[in-house]
Amino acid sequence: MHRTGTNLPAVGEYNQTVVLDAIRRRPEGITRSELAALTALSGMTVTKVCRRLLAAGLVDEHGTRTSGPGKPAAVIKLNPSGGFAVGVHIDPAAVTYVLVDLSGTVRDHSRTGTPVTGDPSAVIEEMANAIEALIAGSAVDRSRIIGIGIASPGPVDVGDGVLLNPPMMPNWRQVPLRRALAEATGLPVLLEKDTTAAVVAELWFAAPGSSRDFAFMYYGTGLGTGLSVSGEVVRGISSNAGDAGHITVDPAGPVCHCGRRGCVGYVTVPRALVERAVLDGVLLADEAGDLDDMVAVDAAFTRLAALAATGDAGARAILTTAARSLARAIVLLVNLLDIDEVVFGGPFWARVSPVILDALPEAVREDPALVRPHPIRFSQSAIPVDVAAVGAATLVLDNTFSPRPSALLLAAE
Incomplete structure (x- = not known):
């Protein structure tokens, strides 16, 4: 998906962002005529915008490209250091x-x-x-x-x-x-x-033709949800949309700090899984350490994930149960927003993703509450270091x- 510009003189700044965005999304380079066709701007407007972008150091010219008769056209690429x-x-x-x-x-x-x-x-x-x-x-x-x-x-x-x-x-x-x-x-x-x-970040890095309707399940110290609908970030009236942590997924589950039982943001987070591992004997209390200390929880969670990865039945059972809880919350989001993709990321996600993604798609598909006329994709954020x-x-x-x-x-x- 790309934006098209307008030739009205009052919106020069908007046209500049349209052109720059088109250049950014084509790292192989693009000519001025190709930009004009892509953005629906006149050739003169594109030339003026490119001149400004070159002067600002935001783009560079890299050689020429021949496409049909006529003079070879300069290839414009983003200047990453701009x-x-x-x-x-x-x-x-x-x-x-x-x-x-x-x-x-x-x-x-x-x-x-x-x-x-x-x-x-x-x-x-x-x-x-x-x-x-x-x-x-x-x-x-x-x-x-x-x-x-x-x-x-x-x-x-x-x-x-x-x-x-x-x-x-x-x-x-x-x-x-x-x-x-x-x-x-x-x-x-x-x-x-x-x-x-x-x-x-997901929208900024999105390849042309990728999904524009998705939920981002952020798995960190807590569980959070971000939303994109039609390629626009859903922020809400106070810019706090997506707080799905208090969706009830287990009415008989432990009491959340909000006072209700079985909130997905309480039963699936690293601290809760480490606590369950201690109760089930998968981890010793000494291995878990102080559950109010996130450094200790981080280390214990890493140990739990490693056990699950090597086939420990108790550890895998804990993560599979977490996957089913996540599935119940995802079904609600899919039904409500009619999205077709769920992206996972966050600092604690990679350690447990193999086990959870092994169980999650089936748990979503088989949930009797799921109402959808299309398949749902589950993917992992490829953004490095820290997606947030x-x-x-x-x-x-x-x-x-x-x-x-x-x-x-x-x-x-």
């Missing part, structure tokens, strides 16, 4: 930082423990220092840094750039992160819910360089 964005993913277990170029390639990354201090100023200072160290270590021209994107567990106030009261992060309540980090770094800052950032961190960076690139029809309405007012 712009960079920093992505930050805040998780209860760790903070991940990435530096992404205009093509979406991760140039550098780092990770630190999540600050536990209740003093927001100390948190901001630590994050700003980590960002500056990442930029300096990459040897990237700082003037080419477009901005910083932050992906955080919800709920968030995107308008004011405030972390409200993210679960499992009691010291991060009402933190005005966007404004404070912008002041500390001197760079523009965007804030987004982590699952939404993951969807932004990369999503936070691509959020900046997307906000700057992706065509938005809504901009036409603003221009017309």
Whole structure:
């Protein structure tokens, strides 16, 4: 899918993003005439836009291409070093930082423990220092840094750039992160819910013809869901859409912190699976450690996943049960949104994906509540390092360089 432009003079900026997006999605290069055909813009408009993009260093000319009679045409390609964005993913277990170029390639990354201090100023200072160290270590021209994107567990106030009261992060309540980090770094800052950032990343990297209607199941310290419908990220009225963690999948299950039983975001997360492994004797209590310590949970979860991968019956049973719980929640989402793909990712996902994906498709297909006239695909995010961190960076690139029809309405007012 691609956007087409308009030849109205009032929307030059929109046309520029249309052309740049078309160039970005064709890494092999594209000629001006091909751009005109693809974007439905006039040849003159495309020539003017390309001239601006070349002057800004966002694209380069790479040789020529002959297609039929006439003069060989210059081939235009994206200049990956024309712009960079920093992505930050805040998780209860760790903070991940990435530096992404205009093509979406991760140039550098780092990770630190999540600050536990209740003093927001100390948190901001630590994050700003980590960002500056990442930029300096990459040897990237700082003037080419477009901005910083932050992906955080919800709920968030995107308008004011405030972390409200993210679960499992009691010291991060009402933190005005966007404004404070912008002041500390001197760079523009965007804030987004982590699952939404993951969807932004998936759409940014999507190949032509790929699905535009999907749910992203984010499996980290908690379970979150991001949504794309018709190629647009579903944010909701407060930009906190997709909080599917309290879908009941086991009415007789353990009591969630919300007071109800069997919430999918309570029974399937790493901490719950490690706790079940201890109760079932799959892991010793000493192996699990303190379940309130995410570092200990991470290590124990890795051990549980390794046991399942080697065929341990008890470990596989725990993950298979988790897959069935996930299937019940997925069926609800598929029925509600009529989506045809579910993408999985997140820092804890890869370790358990072989076992869960072995059981999940059948559990979804055989669920008597499933109502659908089409097949459902299950895939894994191919985005490297940390999908939410990369999503936070691509959020900046997307906000700057992706065509938005809504901009036409603003221009017309």
